[in-house]
Amino acid sequence: MLIVDDEVFVRKGLIRILGECSPQFEICGEAENGEQALTLIEQLNPELVIADIRMPVLDGLGLIKKVKTELEQQPIFIILSGYADFSYAQQAFRYNVSDYILKPVDEQELNAALNKIAQTLNQKQLLSITREKPLVETVIESLLQTQPDDQVMGRIAYALELPLTSSYTYLIAEMQDQLPAGEVDYLPALKDSLLHYLRQEDQTLLLHVRTHNQYGVILPGQWVDERDHSPWGGYRTMLDTLERELGTTIALFVGQKVSHLKQIVSSGESAEKSLQYRFAAGFEGIYMADELLELPLYYFDIDEGLHSKLIYEVEANDHKGYSSTVDAIFSMFQERHFAPGAVTNTIRRSMIAIINIIRQLEGDENTLQWMTELLNWPLKYRNLKQLKQVFQQFIAEAAEYIAEKRGGKSEGNIEKIKKYIDGHYRENIYLKGIAADFDMNPVYLGQLFRKTYGVYFNEYLLSLRIEEAKRLLRQTKKRMYEIAELVGFQNADYFATQFEKLENMTPTDYRNMMIGQ
Structure with a gap:
């Protein structure tokens, strides 16, 4: 296909549209007027020419006339025009122009015209069939x-x-x-x-x-x-x-x-x-x-719980745990009929989470041997068994690398973190902030805290705050909003709600009960 138009932005716009909607055509050249186009048609022998009707030096209709009368090559023509002038269209069709399209170009109209021309060209080729x-x-x-x-x-x-x-x-x-x-x-x-x-x-x-x-x-x-x-x-x-x-x-x-x-x-x-x-x-x-084709494809991601479990086990360098989770993920790919795009998204999501952990530890993910292999897996690994092997290799290598960067300090750090919470629960602390301070991934820290102490971080923090609130309710005459602020709550109503959830009574009822006793 040759594109001929005196406006460069029109040519570039057509190239963009054609690249998206007509992969069966290859653009072999561009020209800004009919005279240049005539030379290129002789040199390149295009099968299709899309030409503007109004151009300097030699316009679109003049170009078609010269091609029809002077050249051996006889490409198919589509004429573009910014003028809704029927006389131009009549003249164009006298030269057996395939189509006449008004600017601005409608993508669907152009695509339909190109499909029709592609079919014509295909049939011309088929008529000359041999066994070559x-x-x-x-x-x-x-x-x-x-x-x-x-x-x-x-x-x-x-x-x-x-x-x-x-x-x-x-x-x-x-x-x-x-x-x-x-x-x-x-x-x-x-x-x-x-x-x-x-x-x-x-x-x-x-x-x-x-x-x-x-x-x-x-x-x-x-x-x-x-x-x-x-x-x-x-x-x-x-x-x-x-x-x-x-x-x-x-x-x-x-x-x-x-x-x-x-x-x-x-x-x-x-x-x-x-x-x-x-x-x-x-x-x-x-x-x-x-x-x-009767089976529905699955286009979404794996369950959040399974993803979080994998990342935690990688951070914990739990070989048995992450191997089992990888098995579960790949079984899910098969049983739910994951589409290739959904598999790609799942692999990419796990890689991004692991890369973020490595960078938090000031590591370099590019030192991992299996990093590039997994990044480019669609180019080489074309079945589930092959993909699983390279994914397992990456996971194992990443887990070892993270453990090495952390220096095996996770178990010791969790005790320090608990002591930090015990000493700072009255402040506005939260899991992500503590994780950042201790160079840990927040998901991993949450899982490790629960595994070590049998309770979630937020539950433990809340229990500390409520216990301190109970002491202040018993031993002081401070108002509710003052107590809420002193134990780390920014909002007195939220404090009252959480207190009642744990103690099955309001802070006021608790204080009155203590006074009565």
Whole structure:
């Protein structure tokens, strides 16, 4: 695609919009007038030109006229105009302009026009189909994007020696080799292995390269081995064969079966959706869209209690405890069918909490060997077992590092903290402030205090304040607001409420009872 407009801000705005809504087009150049555009069209041979109708030197209509009469290249044109002038539109359409869009550009209108043009370009490519590998891949990608008309479909079926009306399934094979995507080219070996397994070495295999270490293949129904009578058909045998011959872990994401080659786009969409279930339980490397798409995905975070428990156990360097909690978290991923985004959020949240602890101790999280591995896990670790292994390594390393930075002083510190509370409970103290003073995470401190003394920090602080208040009620004639302030309450009403909650009577009733006695 070439963009032609004399206003730079319009060009940049179009680039932004096109990047968001039309990934099927690549912007090959920009020009600020028709004369520059004419040169670029000769040099770059774009398939689509989006041009403003009013420009200096050579306007949009002049550009189209020169291209039509002087150049061998004949790209498709979309005209943009800030003028709602029907005469311009009439003239533009006389040159077979694909679309005429008024400024300011409506994103939905532009996206619809581009989708229509993409379909036209795809069909032009399909009409020139041969058995050469690049064009076979183009055929597959085009079939997965749109439903070609009957003429084009007939050509495809004839060239590939496939029946139009038959069962077809789109399958995604993902290489889970714990390497960055594309580091190993599995295409030749995968092609040979599939053809051998399907016993169709003399047929054209509809196989193409996808992103993220994935390969897609369109399987005609008669090619799939039906010897296994389980619901998974021959896919288990296929997976075992591919893993053995390619020497790596593989996952198969199997789309829903369709009854016509034209409908393969539907099978492809269901295979894409099944990728979202990669962390669901019980599928052992084979993810069938027929089984999965009825299951609701979970898009939220893990329970707050489980997250807090993990962070506490990391701070306490409790190997048995954090190992058990990691098991519970990953079981939850499987049982609740966590979407990949929800898994990512959970991992990121735990990492952020641990990094904050390390920084509070003036440590450097970048010294952790497993830090970078876990940060970049989506690029390398593509199943739950792999992710769990790297997460466990990070957790264990972080726990040891935190214990080392703290110098094993947690148990001694908790006694100092209790003495500090005993001496300062009349002041406006709170857990976060004390934790900061003692270089501890507040969640960890709260859990450690409860584990050591069998009571929550706030409960202990309140009990101290109420006991002192009772002494003042018995031994002095101070007013309620004075007593509240002396024992650390900023509000007399709140003091009275908390007193009554613990003693089952108001401060006044307590004082009167003491006087009566």
